[in-house]
Amino acid sequence: MPPLVVLPESLFDGEMAQPVADRAVVIRAGRIVDVTAATRAPAGPTLRAKLAAPGFIDLQINGGGGVMFNDAPGRDTLRRMAQAAQRGGTAHILPTFITAPGQAYLDAMRAVREALDAAEPGILGLHLEGPFLSPARPGIHPPEAVRPLTEADIALLCEGVGGPLLLTLAPEEASPGVIARLAAAGITIFAGHSEADHAAMARAADEGLRGGTHLFNAMSQITGREPGVVGAILDDKRLYAGIIADDVHVHPANLRLALRVMGERKLFLVTDAMATLDAPGACFVVNGKTIRQRDGRLADAEGRLAGAHLAMDEAVRNMIRFGGAGRAPALQMASTTPAELLGLGAELGRIAPGFRASMTFLDRDLRASGGLVDGLPFALNVKLA
Secondary structure, eight states: OOOEEEEEEEEOOSSOSSOEESEEEEEETTEEEEEEEGGGOOSSOEEEEEEEEEOEEEEEEOEETTEETTTOOSHHHHHHHHHHHHTTTEEEEEEEEEOOSTTTHHHHHHHHHHHHHTTOTTBOOEEEEOSSOOTTOOTTSOGGGOOOOOHHHHHHHTTOOSSOEEEEEOGGGSOTTHHHHHHHTTOEEEEOSBOOOHHHHHHHHHHTOOEESSTTSSBOOOOSSOOHHHHHHHHOTTOEEEEEOSSSSSOHHHHHHHHHHHOTTTEEEEOOBOTTTTOTTOOEEETTEEEEEETTEEEOTTOOBOSBOOOHHHHHHHHHHTTOOOHHHHHHHTTHHHHHHTTOTTTSSSOSTTSBOOEEEEOTTOOEEEEEETTEEESOOSEEO
């Protein structure tokens, strides 16, 4: 079979400071086998795009296409979420299951295992956001379901899902040594919905804490004598953080501050998208509250935020517009950095020989026009010759 060839007008490979022109990306069996001059492209089916970048990776997405993962954790829901995310250029997702009663998270783990076993396109792993959070910082999560980790939970979580597993918890609610045990099992641990002080965050980082979930939101803030979770993340060079660049969750000044302090190789973009992604008229229920989208803001009747109405290409544009990022750093924040955080930096997040053929295609205004996930085209609005 002839290879698939991608011929973009410009190519950003995940590392270069500026996109380059006149390149051809040659793909066989879902892998990139060559990146060469456009004049040396082999014969075969050809995709042409304005800009090709490494496939976007969203590590926090709760729903899309009119459905929520918590409501129906199964392969059909995951497929619809992945397809909705693709409209914004996202190639891979960590579907996110938020706090639910008891061990309901097992349904999410089971659904993701099944999706990975079936090689469901775009499903990379799982993000469990809760239920092991601070009772003082539940946000929209049901407070009655927030609880401490138990030995039974640790054993179940350490069984994994067959792919990356990201767990958001409140470090101050975890017993000493627990984070180290979870990290040793390959679980990526983030702090979120947390009242931790700087000392608790430092202890957690020493045990293997890797970063923070939706920086600035649902976490203790910086004060003069207590840096809190925000200050600890900004101060500790070991830590990563996801950030929601929707001009609702985080003030532009804080976007700029976080990027200036952490840099694009530690700060990454997430959407925190809900059912309204690619279905803006959808409404849904979280914690018994009906959530609606109005003017790009998702909230209950009391005005409490409940996720974001945001696609990843929009987050990239917002990080440039409001956060002061350059094009290359903003694209890295949507692709290279989350790949490296998950330990997948040798196979995702770059366009180079040997890497998985996952790419995002964008127009000159950085609006998604389709892409590839492991060599499979999605949401294409580009020419196939």
